[in-house]
Amino acid sequence: MNTFFKMRYHRDLPNTYKFNQITIIKNHNKYYLAFSIIYDESNVSLISSKDFDIKKAVDIDLNINEITLSSGELIATNSKLLSRAKYDLAFKRLQRKQSKRILKIKKEKIKLSHNFKKTQLKLNKIYEKSSNIKKDSYHKITSKLIQEFDLLAVEDLQIKNMSKRAKLKNIKAKSGLNKSILNISFYQFSQYLEYKAKHNGQFFIKVNPQYTSKTCSVCGNIKKNLMLKDRVYLCEKCGNTLHRDINAANNILKRGLKSFGLGISLEDYKLKAFRIS
Secondary structure, three states: OOOOOOOOOOOOOOOOEEEEEEEEEEEOOEEEEEEEEEEOOOOOOOOOOOOOOHHHEEEEEEOOOEEEEOOOOEEEOOHHHHOHHHHOHHHHHHHHHHHHHHHHHHHHOOOOOHHHHHHHHHHHHHHHHHHHHHHHHHHHHHHHHHHHOOEEEEEOOOHHHHOOOOOOOOHHHHHHHHHHHHHHOHHHHHHHHHHHHHHOOOEEEEEOOOOOOOEOOOOOOEOOOOOOOOOEEEOOOOOOEEEHHHHHHHHHHHHHHHHOOOOOOOOHHHHHOOOOO
């Protein structure tokens, strides 16, 4: 049986396309249609290593407060500002109220009350608005990068390992750091960047993030005593002084270029100088 329904869409489908599947998604009492299609884009020309301009290669070093480019540009993520609504007192107060109601429902085995549903709807709206603002910000940043560069390299970060709980000491500080890491959504940003690069026929690569911050981008020396609080990288061997994140971005770019055979990177054996316990 065919069913007709009204919908709003933000852009037209390509002239020549083939449907793969349509997915209906429900999110906070709203319904969305996701179209999976195949189509040919005649306006896109694939970039090859022969006509590649190395000046249009960039690395993106993802951090909590800033997105650092190997070109020296720092782009503020405004992660705390964008997610402020999720962590203010009003939101936390509603969450505590819901938690108490859930405990009461489980204990007394009663149905969900009207007030519970009403409060949950408020929470969902706040969360959805905060999430949409962050998505919009990431789309704008990634679109700008795609327009300016032909090769983009990012770290292949393992968020699960980065956000592990502290075992014995600094539990509270690590908990706050884990919250910030999960809130910034590194994977989401990389995902936007990857599909846009592929859609426009550009190079995109994820590189091994091991020791990118502790390795000197000039001589390859590994600084073992570099701490998270150290925001300036000072190499004791060659005297290279550089913003910590820009130094890391330069190392990631070298690895990205090497993976495409477009540049010379540091020797791999230098990365095995020590292990992180």
